[in-house]
Amino acid sequence: MDLINAAQAMEALGNPTRLAIFRHLVVAGRSGAPVSGIQQALDIAPSTLSHHIARLMRHGLLRQERRGRTLLCTADYAAMNALVGFLSQECCARDECNSDSCVAASDIAPDDATNVKDPVR
């Protein structure tokens, strides 16, 4: 993930309504949630919701799959992790990261699961 993509993903999540939608789907898990379910849970106008969902999809945070009349939405965990990874990577490569404030960036490495960080403190 490059800077542009990361910025776009964060802009997509940088709106309370969209972040609530995304969180709703993250909590819903892999089975996802129908648009109507999100609409009822968050009480947003259908067209507004549709716009927000489209935006989240455009930047890869969400996926939709049709199930008859309903559209099932699922959060894209990989995209979320890529974003978290981007935020952490520059930080982690530095001494600053080993200090107490940067705990987050520990083992972000889908392709290398061997770097399990020592517990701090």
Place this chain on the structure above:
Amino acid sequence: MDLINAAQAMEALGNPTRLAIFRHLVVAGRSGAPVSGIQQALDIAPSTLSHHIARLMRHGLLRQERRGRTLLCTADYAAMNALVGFLSQECCARDECNSDSCVAASDIAPDDATNVKDPVR
């Protein structure tokens, strides 16, 4: 960090220019970088830069400290980690997280360093 704060932080970082500024400061480390340094590195108009910096500060991602005529900016690592933590927490509490796609949210737990996740695969 609640949803509103997380959304604001992400909106602040959800702009290529601001994200570049923030990254520049993350890379600069705890010693930070002067506004003029950022300006030269990223080649932005001073007034534009000032607005972006103000925005990042307003949402707690940055801090400024005066050193004579220059203002030294530093990234707030704690804020960044709080954001990463927010993104990960809902995901991590679920089974989905133990699957291969959610590696990021491993040991985000400044107050509990005992939950070191088993390497996946």
Place this chain on the structure above:
DNA sequence: GCAATAATTCGATAATTCTGGAATCATTGA
């Protein structure tokens, strides 16, 4: 005090975003 330097604030414009009602499309079931 005054010139020089660093950075912000003011003011203004173009572009984008957010919102939601109305219309439309897609699918189901009778």
Place this chain on the structure above:
DNA sequence: TCAATGATTCCAGAATTATCGAATTATTGC
């Protein structure tokens, strides 16, 4: 085919954002 349901697209208005030149503030050194 037709009504009903789920969701999107069209359209428009209000609000916010991004940008930057010009003016202003803050600080230093002479």
